[in-house]
Amino acid sequence: MTGYYVLVxxxxxxxxxxxxxxxxxxxxxxxVLSSNDGCVVSRSEEVKRLGVRMGAPYFxxxxxxxxxxxVVYSSNYQxxxxxxxxxxxxxxxxxxxxxxxxxxxxxxxxxxxxxxEEVVAESIEIRRRVMQWVGIPTSLGIAPTKTLAKVATKRAxxxxxxxxxxxxxxxxxEILRRFPIRDVWGVGARCEEALHAMGIQSAWDLCTADPxxxxxxxxxxxxxxxxxLQGVSCLPLEEASPNQSMTCSRSFGENxxxxxxxxxxxxxxxxxxxxxxxxxxxxxxxxxxxxxxxPESSDPSDASKPKDSIDxxxxxxxxxxxxxxxxxxxxxxxxxKECLSRLFxxxxxxKKCGVVMIGLMPEESVAPDLFLSQSDDxxxxxxxxxxxFYGATGIDRRWKARCDxxxxxxxxxxxxxxxxx
DNA sequence: TCTGGGGTCCTAGGACCC
DNA sequence: TCTGGGGTCCTAGGACCC
Numbered sequence: 001m002t003g004y005y006v007l008v009x010x011x012x013x014x015x016x017x018x019x020x021x022x023x024x025x026x027x028x029x030x031x032v033l034s035s036n037d038g039c040v041v042s043r044s045e046e047v048k049r050l051g052v053r054m055g056a057p058y059f060x061x062x063x064x065x066x067x068x069x070x071v072v073y074s075s076n077y078q079x080x081x082x083x084x085x086x087x088x089x090x091x092x093x094x095x096x097x098x099x100x101x102x103x104x105x106x107x108x109x110x111x112x113x114x115x116x117e118e119v120v121a122e123s124i125e126i127r128r129r130v131m132q133w134v135g136i137p138t139s140l141g142i143a144p145t146k147t148l149a150k151v152a153t154k155r156a157x158x159x160x161x162x163x164x165x166x167x168x169x170x171x172x173x174e175i176l177r178r179f180p181i182r183d184v185w186g187v188g189a190r191c192e193e194a195l196h197a198m199g200i201q202s203a204w205d206l207c208t209a210d211p212x213x214x215x216x217x218x219x220x221x222x223x224x225x226x227x228x229l230q231g232v233s234c235l236p237l238e239e240a241s242p243n244q245s246m247t248c249s250r251s252f253g254e255n256x257x258x259x260x261x262x263x264x265x266x267x268x269x270x271x272x273x274x275x276x277x278x279x280x281x282x283x284x285x286x287x288x289x290x291x292x293x294x295p296e297s298s299d300p301s302d303a304s305k306p307k308d309s310i311d312x313x314x315x316x317x318x319x320x321x322x323x324x325x326x327x328x329x330x331x332x333x334x335x336x337k338e339c340l341s342r343l344f345x346x347x348x349x350x351k352k353c354g355v356v357m358i359g360l361m362p363e364e365s366v367a368p369d370l371f372l373s374q375s376d377d378x379x380x381x382x383x384x385x386x387x388x389f390y391g392a393t394g395i396d397r398r399w400k401a402r403c404d405x406x407x408x409x410x411x412x413x414x415x416x417x418x419x420x421x
Numbered sequence: 422t423c424t425g426g427g428g429t430c431c432t433a434g435g436a437c438c439c
Numbered sequence: 440t441c442t443g444g445g446g447t448c449c450t451a452g453g454a455c456c457c
Contacts, residue, residue, distance in 0.1 A: 034425035041425075041457095057424035075425085102428095102457045188455050219431065221455085247427060312452090354426090401425090 002233070004110040004119045004142055004167065007149040008091060008126065010084075011137045011157065013104035014042035017083045018073055020135040021410045021418055029070040033058055036251045036401040037074055046070075074403035078412040086134045094126055099237045107146060109237045116142070116167045123163045143167060146235045147228035150185040151175060151203065169231070176229065179203035186225050191218060203229060242282060242360065248273040249354020252399045255294050257349040259340065262291065265399045266336045267392035269355045274329040277357060283325035283366050285359030287332060289339035290317040292352040316343045325359070325366045333392050 010016060014032035019025045029046035033039065040056045050068055052061045058072075065072060084103045091098055097109040108126075110119050123140040130138050141152025142165040155175055156164040166172045182192045184203050194217060200206050206214070207229035215223035224234045248269040256262055266289060277284060293314045318339045326332065336355060408416035 036423095036425065038423080038425050055424085059423045062423090077426095105457075186455070190454065221431070243428080245428075249426065251425070352425095402423095 002144065003112045004114065004116070004144065005146050005149040005233075005237075006108040006110065006119065006123055006126075007101075007141045007146070007153045008087075008106050008108065008130075009139050009141075009153045009157075010087060010104040011139055012042050012044055013084075013136070014073075014075065014080055015044045016136050017076075017080050018407055020083065021079075021407070025071060029065075029068055030073070031065065031070055032073045032075055033405070035075055035403065036253065037403065037405065038251070041075065072405055074406040076406050076409060078409045079407065082411040083134060083136065087130055087136055087138075090130050090133055091126065094122070094129070097237060100240065107149065107237060116165055119167075120163060120165050123165075124161070127162055138162065140164075141166070143172075144231045145228040145233040147185050147225060148172065148231065151179055151183075154179075154183060172231070173204065176204040176207055177202055181206060184225060184229070186221060191222070194218060242280065242362070244360060245356055245358045246273050246276055246284070246360065247354055247356040248276075249290075249352060250401050251352040252350070253402045254398070255349045255351050256399050257347065259344050259346075261399050262344065262350060262353060263337055263340055264393055265353050266340055266355060267333045269353070270332045270336050271329050271393060273355055273357055274327050274332055277327035277360070281363045282360045283327045283363055284322065284332075284357035285325045285361065286319055286321040286357075287335060287339075288317055288319045288356040288358060289336050289343065290315060290354055290356075291340075291343050291350050294349045294351045318342050319358075325361055327363070337392075 015025075015030045018030060018032065025044075027046070028044070029050065030044040031040050031047050031052065032042040034041045037058055039058055040052060040054065040061065043052055043054065047070055050064060050070075052064065052070075064070075080103060087104075088098075088100050088106060091106050091108065095108045095110070099107045101107055110122070119142050123142060127138050127140055130136055139153050139156035139159075140163045141149045141154070141156050142163070143149040143152050144167060148166060152164045152166045152175075155166075156162055166175055179202055181187055181195050181200055181202060184206065187195065195201075195206065198209075198217065200209060206226060209226055211223045211226045214226050218225075227234050250265065250269065252265070256265070270287075293316070295311075295314060320335045320339060322331070322335070332355075408418070410416060410418045
């Protein structure tokens, strides 16, 4: 598909959300932590300049944060999700050819009948409106492919206008030559290593490599990167597609060795994921339940492991199929407890648990009479999170994650609304 | 002492079939 | 007694993304 891809990327999104409701944070160093206050997931420019890395475990940067009076927040996903929806609504109003790519990014597509100047003008207008109507600063990159739009957006960060157009091949070469290979969309740690071994250091090196050679070394995703960098679009705008799986998992605030508490945590995760299933009008055919044991005290291999690799030796999992695809909370809780009894080892301590709903299908494709005959279904529908929760999810909640530093849920919680004095 | 959570896609290998 | 080649489907694991 020829034409223009425009990537709209919210700057330091979570930090910017906090600033919308607390303007005094403007110009101050701010970070937002992941759930359980584990690591840094969003940093203001001031914090980036202090050398605090994305994803750094909080305890490793706490000192520097204290020293520089960094304002620290726990994650407030309800707030971020709500503001994300507002940003996307502004974009959709401007251009219905949009793909929401993540909580803080969306691709827009414009037809080749437009001139680059027109697309730039439109991008500047979009940026202005998102700022004025939602209060979130953005960066926009314009290019003939999604991968190049990613490059452009990265360059747009920190530029004065916030909009960069790299449709011209001359401008593009100039930028790609100075663009590290690791920053190309789709190049992770392993891929970077392989590319370096081939003598490829910059995005330009990859752009000018032989696609077939790259395919043999890196598979189809590698080949696609080459074409995309050359300006040949291989990744079209995607329709919003229903999820293939849905999961809910949390690390515990403190380690758990008690089957009952594990059951409560799992029940809470099941209730939450079932609510999401129903909201999206889908049912799950099966469910996986897993527990993660705490690491042994002396495990030297730890540091060398890539972050995303799952250590199977600490991870136990079991799967159940439902007789009929379902989104019914009580039924899923019963199944989860059954799974737990299979997995649980007395005396073993655990640090995390989770559920994964798989084989998702639309509600209407599940035989409707059977669906309605589920006696608990009505109860399920009136169950509102926090107002009325399942007994199985427990009262004491000792397993709950830490989030001591969370800001108020200004937009989604009645008793946490912003007050004007 | 303390290192998140929720996803997708691709590939290799095994089981099975003809 | 001998033991091909090609296809499909499924799954686990790896890699990557934000």
